Amino acid sequence: MAVALITHRACLGHDPGAGHPESPARLKAVLHALEAEEFAPLLREEAPEASREALLRVHTPSYVEEILSLAPEEGEYRALDVDTVVSAGSVAAALRAAGGAIAGVDAVMEGWARASFVAVRPPGHHAEPSRPMGFCLFNNVAVAALHARARWNLQRLAIVDFDVHHGNGTETIADQDPDLFYASSHQSPCYPGTGSAEEHGIAGNIVNMPLPPGSGSRVFRQAWGAGILPLLERFSPDLLLVSAGFDGHKADPLAQLRLEVGDFAWLTGELIRLADARTGGRIVSVLEGGYDLEALAASAAAHVRALMTG
Numbered sequence: 001m002a003v004a005l006i007t008h009r010a011c012l013g014h015d016p017g018a019g020h021p022e023s024p025a026r027l028k029a030v031l032h033a034l035e036a037e038e039f040a041p042l043l044r045e046e047a048p049e050a051s052r053e054a055l056l057r058v059h060t061p062s063y064v065e066e067i068l069s070l071a072p073e074e075g076e077y078r079a080l081d082v083d084t085v086v087s088a089g090s091v092a093a094a095l096r097a098a099g100g101a102i103a104g105v106d107a108v109m110e111g112w113a114r115a116s117f118v119a120v121r122p123p124g125h126h127a128e129p130s131r132p133m134g135f136c137l138f139n140n141v142a143v144a145a146l147h148a149r150a151r152w153n154l155q156r157l158a159i160v161d162f163d164v165h166h167g168n169g170t171e172t173i174a175d176q177d178p179d180l181f182y183a184s185s186h187q188s189p190c191y192p193g194t195g196s197a198e199e200h201g202i203a204g205n206i207v208n209m210p211l212p213p214g215s216g217s218r219v220f221r222q223a224w225g226a227g228i229l230p231l232l233e234r235f236s237p238d239l240l241l242v243s244a245g246f247d248g249h250k251a252d253p254l255a256q257l258r259l260e261v262g263d264f265a266w267l268t269g270e271l272i273r274l275a276d277a278r279t280g281g282r283i284v285s286v287l288e289g290g291y292d293l294e295a296l297a298a299s300a301a302a303h304v305r306a307l308m309t310g
Helices: 024-033 052-056 061-068 090-110 140-152 168-174 217-235 261-278 293-309
Strands: 003-007 043-046 115-118 157-161 180-187 206-211 239-244 283-287
Touching: 003 090, 003 293, 024 293, 043 090, 052 061, 052 090, 052 140, 061 090, 090 115, 090 140, 090 239, 090 283, 115 293, 140 157, 140 168, 140 239, 140 283, 157 168, 157 217, 168 180, 168 206, 180 217, 206 217, 217 261, 239 261, 261 283, 261 293, 283 293
Parallel strands: 003 043, 003 115, 115 283, 157 180, 157 239, 180 206, 239 283
Antiparallel strands: none
């Protein structure tokens, strides 16, 4: 399977400050792991900047202008909320992150890749239409999904999210769109406190699988195998997008799930099989969380390896 790796060095320029868990070292660790010889066949492309038009499909005009006008001086920081901090390079990084997700969609739709892994930061799944949140500025995966609809005329779109934190922003965007499916497994209780199993969206298009702290491989695989995947298959999307957060790993400092590297490889394989059956194999994965550098690098590598061999 031809897999595109889409990234940009501008994503390293977003610096939330010393000690912040969402550091440039995260992306460096992922990219270093993907320099191994086994990943030589990856089709490596630079992420473009997202256009205002693309951002406005998800975010309000006032919010887009607010984020694009942020201009801290070099070495200065501005806190947008208690968790989300921007620096001089943050806007450029956010534009490349959203633009990289768009490019991931274009790669699979143009047919030169069957799958894309978009290695970018800041992450996106907490960003709401008019609010930054949880390290996120633009909702990268939602921007990509609505781009797929606008440019490629794909109607039924699915976003699945295995980050340890619920993607409240993505759910908000999908909630009233019956042709946009959003499914998430996430630790509960945990930040941001959303993602109840009772939330189903306007047309049963929202599926949440909250997992208790301490849950490991068995509970995680059951939640996906018996809960999410059958509903995703029934939805029968035209394109599958993935919010790929690796902070469910047992070594991660920000939550208390007990997942192993093999769990991410397993789920990736299941998603590929479903995509092969429903979307012509087209799958676009966008990096979200993961805050232990060694676990993040190993888990992301396992995910990409499965995309390449699945």
